[in-house]
Amino acid sequence: MAAAWLSGLPGQAFAQVGAQAGAQAGGDAAFGALLDRIFFASLLIEPQRATTLGLDTGARAVLRSRLDGEGRGANEASLAFYRDAQAAVSAVDPAGLNAQNRRNRAIVLHRFGEELAGARFDIDDPQMPFVIDQQRGAYFTIPDFLDNQHPILVAEDAEAYLARLAAFAIVLDDQTAEGARQAGMGRIPPAWAITLALGQMAKLRNVAPEHNGLVTSLVRRTTEKGLAEKGLAGDWQRRAVSIVHDKVYPALDRQMALYRRLRAKSPAGDGIWRLKQGDAIYAAALGAATTTTLTPEAIHKIGLEQVAQISAELDTVLKAAGHTTGSIGARLSALNHAPEQLYPDTAEGRAQLIAGLNQSVAHMRTQLPRAFADIPNDPLTIRAVPAEIQDGAPNGYYNSASLDGSRPAIYWINLKSVGDWPKYSLPSLTYHEGIPGHHLQGGYAQGGGELPWILRDYFISAYGEGWALYAEQLGDELGGYQGIERAGYLQSFLFRAVRLVVDTGIHHYRWSREKATAYMVEKTGFTPARSQREIERYCTMIGQACSYKMGHTAWVANRRKAEKALGDKFDLAWFHGVLKEGAMPLSLLEARIDERIAERLKA
Numbered sequence: 001m002a003a004a005w006l007s008g009l010p011g012q013a014f015a016q017v018g019a020q021a022g023a024q025a026g027g028d029a030a031f032g033a034l035l036d037r038i039f040f041a042s043l044l045i046e047p048q049r050a051t052t053l054g055l056d057t058g059a060r061a062v063l064r065s066r067l068d069g070e071g072r073g074a075n076e077a078s079l080a081f082y083r084d085a086q087a088a089v090s091a092v093d094p095a096g097l098n099a100q101n102r103r104n105r106a107i108v109l110h111r112f113g114e115e116l117a118g119a120r121f122d123i124d125d126p127q128m129p130f131v132i133d134q135q136r137g138a139y140f141t142i143p144d145f146l147d148n149q150h151p152i153l154v155a156e157d158a159e160a161y162l163a164r165l166a167a168f169a170i171v172l173d174d175q176t177a178e179g180a181r182q183a184g185m186g187r188i189p190p191a192w193a194i195t196l197a198l199g200q201m202a203k204l205r206n207v208a209p210e211h212n213g214l215v216t217s218l219v220r221r222t223t224e225k226g227l228a229e230k231g232l233a234g235d236w237q238r239r240a241v242s243i244v245h246d247k248v249y250p251a252l253d254r255q256m257a258l259y260r261r262l263r264a265k266s267p268a269g270d271g272i273w274r275l276k277q278g279d280a281i282y283a284a285a286l287g288a289a290t291t292t293t294l295t296p297e298a299i300h301k302i303g304l305e306q307v308a309q310i311s312a313e314l315d316t317v318l319k320a321a322g323h324t325t326g327s328i329g330a331r332l333s334a335l336n337h338a339p340e341q342l343y344p345d346t347a348e349g350r351a352q353l354i355a356g357l358n359q360s361v362a363h364m365r366t367q368l369p370r371a372f373a374d375i376p377n378d379p380l381t382i383r384a385v386p387a388e389i390q391d392g393a394p395n396g397y398y399n400s401a402s403l404d405g406s407r408p409a410i411y412w413i414n415l416k417s418v419g420d421w422p423k424y425s426l427p428s429l430t431y432h433e434g435i436p437g438h439h440l441q442g443g444y445a446q447g448g449g450e451l452p453w454i455l456r457d458y459f460i461s462a463y464g465e466g467w468a469l470y471a472e473q474l475g476d477e478l479g480g481y482q483g484i485e486r487a488g489y490l491q492s493f494l495f496r497a498v499r500l501v502v503d504t505g506i507h508h509y510r511w512s513r514e515k516a517t518a519y520m521v522e523k524t525g526f527t528p529a530r531s532q533r534e535i536e537r538y539c540t541m542i543g544q545a546c547s548y549k550m551g552h553t554a555w556v557a558n559r560r561k562a563e564k565a566l567g568d569k570f571d572l573a574w575f576h577g578v579l580k581e582g583a584m585p586l587s588l589l590e591a592r593i594d595e596r597i598a599e600r601l602k603a
Helices: 004-008 019-024 027-042 047-052 058-065 074-090 099-116 138-148 155-184 191-205 213-222 236-263 278-290 296-320 328-336 347-370 423-433 438-446 461-477 485-507 513-524 528-540 544-569 572-581 586-602
Strands: 380-384 396-399 409-413
Touching (some): 027 074, 027 099, 099 586, 138 155, 138 213, 155 213, 213 236, 328 513, 423 438, 423 485, 438 461, 544 586
Parallel strands (some): 380 409
16 A cells, blocks of 8 residues: 555556556557656655656655655555556557567666566565665655755745754655564674774764754755845754654664674675575575676686686786786785875865866766767766765766756765775766766657657666766777876776676675675775775675676677678667667677667668
8 A cells, every 4th residue: 555645646646557447548649648647656655766857846746745654554555666667668569569668678677577586585676675875765866855955945945844853754664674584584784894884874974963964954955146036044953953853863763773683683795685585585696787697607607717817807907007027916906005196085185086086077078979979967066975975875877857857867976985086987987977877878869769768767776877888988999088088988997897806706605705805806906995995895795796897798799789880881779879779688788789770671
């Protein structure tokens, strides 16, 4: 049964995407209308996504006051919704659709399968099996969401912010209850992950309410120049302080108390094998992350082979630059510590680093016409990961822009230690997270074209992360690396190959995080601190680390196949035009490339 607020929104109801809607949908127009109904109804259970996409306006403005998972029964409502949606789309006969909609139908069903994948294990998601860990939970995501994605332009937005702030306490308590339920089945994160999560919660909790970012974000944005004239004057600080003090902090205290108790009960070990059905959960997670049926043993073997291959390429590059002695990892480590490669570990140094990233983005924009057509020109903001969550956050990640253009995309970089980011390594990261990586790929998909709403902001890790790693390679082809920066590009590839080894090592071969960290340090030359953060991420975000290199391998194989088949008819801009068709599983990507090759040969 849906959480109470879900059933009261005007003009929206879960029933509209039930089996009856599927039975009535015949032909392309009706199918497109069905997908749109499903998409807009899905925003009822993902109101934060509505805000992220800029779709929480007009009749959907009420969503701006809500949070995902708010209220008991919300998880059950979500499962019921996606089961109904899956049934509705499955009921549409693909024989009555054109080729594009047959493809859209397959991709949408893949998406619904992902949404329901955890249900057979009684967890939310096989790739993220824990309710709370060092990188998951409302405590981790909501403060950042409120500060960076919730808009405040008029007084109603500030009121909606306060409503979400109060809802934050509800979601915290709901997650605490679910964490306790999962713990009753033995599903407890590793003790060190709980320690990291508790440390981050403490940073949120152990500050006077009036100085908490949850309050200061609202105060700052309601007093910015020009906003007072829009009617934003109000007692915002007092009201926000009251909610944080009376609701949020007590809910955080309850969550922290539970996880302090659970830490002592956490089973030994670091991989998902620690849990009941751990091997089956890992198989499901690995399948979802890579969109393949490859076994952990096969992926581990691929990783070892690619580590050796890329290390040999790096050896050549490093020797040419005068770095001739020691292992690959030792030479890279020495390069990492070279004074000329390091920004100052100061606020000014961090600002210089981000300025350098912006320069790389600007330069690559000038090169894109050599490989792309109809290039999106969406703005991209580069920011440091908030200090409150940098202990558990990834080293770099990307948030897409709103569909209405009201909020730019954000490329985040974790600057907990500037020493983690020697200068030679940064261009490849920028091409991965920015352009021609995630930002460009997302720009093509969000541009719409013929894509239904439900697929414009859909992300499949093997496709998207594979593309972003391919984008680093494309950066090399477009002259994006100067001198020793090419070693940074190859190191990035080596890092992703190492991920295949350590992820399967942790979850299948039962490696400890210490063993996995030591392997990463040895092979990549990354600092121990950076390597440990990476390994800890893989321990609680299951299988996702394998999506990058497996996806990259597929993109490269598809391009080589197209080049061989088309000869003089091959064109990079034509090949990259597939981005306009949105994310898809790797098997469908291969089939689509085959179709496009055949179409081009006939042209």
